[in-house]
Amino acid sequence: MTTPPPDRYAAAALRRFAAVLFESSGMEAEKAATVAEILVEGDLLGHDTHGLAQLGPYLDALASGDMRGQGEPKVVAGTPVAETWDGRKLPGPWLVRRAADLASARAAELGISAVAIRRSHHIACLAAYLPRVVERGQALLIFTSDPATASVAPWGGTRRLFTPNPIAAGWPSPGGPVMLDVSMSITTNAMTARRRAEGTRFPRPALLDAEGDPTDDPHAFFTDPAGTLLPLGGEAAGHKGSALGLLVEALTSALAGHGRADAPTGWGASVLVLVLDPARFGGRDAFLRETGWMEQAVHANPPVPGGDAPRLPGERGWRRRAEALAKGVALHPSIMPPLRERAARAGIAPPEPL
Secondary structure (H helix, E strand, O other): OOOOOOOEEOHHHHHHHHHHHHHHOOOOHHHHHHHHHHHHHHHHOOOOOOOHHHHHHHHHHHHHOOOOOOOOOEEEEEOOOEEEEEOOOOOHHHHHHHHHHHHHHHHHHHOEEEEEEEEEOOOOOHHHHHHHHHOOOOEEEEEEEOOOOOOEOOOOOOOOOEOOOOEEEEEOOOOOOEEEEEOOEOOOHHHHHHHHHHOOOOOOOOEEOOOOOEEOOHHHHHOOOOOEEOEOOHHHHHHHHHHHHHHHHHHHHHHHOOOHHHOOOOOOEEEEEEEEOHHHOOOHHHHHHHHHHHHHHHHHOOOOOOOOOOOOOOHHHHHHHHHHHHHOEEOOOOOHHHHHHHHHHHOOOOOOOO
8 A cells, every 4th residue: 555645835835824823822923934934944955853843842832931932132242253142042943043144244254253052942953044054155054952951871871961962064065055964863852752653663773772772662762761862873983973962062052151060941952053154264266166076076976886876965955945845845744733733723724735
């Protein structure tokens, strides 16, 4: 029995729908539009655990007061190159988009600029912020952790210490943006929860059970005592992912001046946003000449037997995004049913499939 193809929705309709739901829950209009755009961008790029799958949890956070829908961040430190903000649990996508725009403008003048954010709310899909800055000819790097929760043990340990701590980076190349969004663990909390709900296992060990044995069973993450996510690199090289996870802790919570040592509560994020402008370094043309050379070299590299040709990070996601904008966004089947229920309770018409 073949599985029917998923329903597709117009991206603009999904953005409007999400924004209206946020506004009806007390989020300011500008914030609602930005958060909706970032969530849909995550689905456009194929990161469907961190796109509209987060709309429901965000609405719950607004209702509980864990996320603030109104207000401004507080600048707690600043220089012409770097600022640190207290995000005051405002919507993470709005804070990060604003920080990236500020850093982009300053980097155009100074070559480099950074914004560290403490006490942001969850920031959704990191890759969703990259195209806007990369299309200006700049490179954007984003690091994030959540100091109030833990899911990954340090290498050699069996108890949770830090979060998957993803890193995202994007830079221009003649053929299109190069984009990566990589967690410092093999999988994420959201994907583990999804597999548990679906009753599926991972294709290879992605976790440690509570005794420290590798497992592909997502249920091991929810036992008492709890299992942990394996660091990036897994059984063979997890020491590398664990070290990178600690680096992200230093560049986010430690740099912003608020983290695990403060025993924070609630759902949130510590973030570092960094923008570099090649025009202020070796020159934009020289940058594109080098990234273009590497682009061609990657594509020309002979593939492994029976494999596809090598591609650049984000290349498949960028093609998927173009297809979704033209033909509609194919949402994961678990996403729309609970959103229709929320829309009905709010008296809002959900978008119809194309």
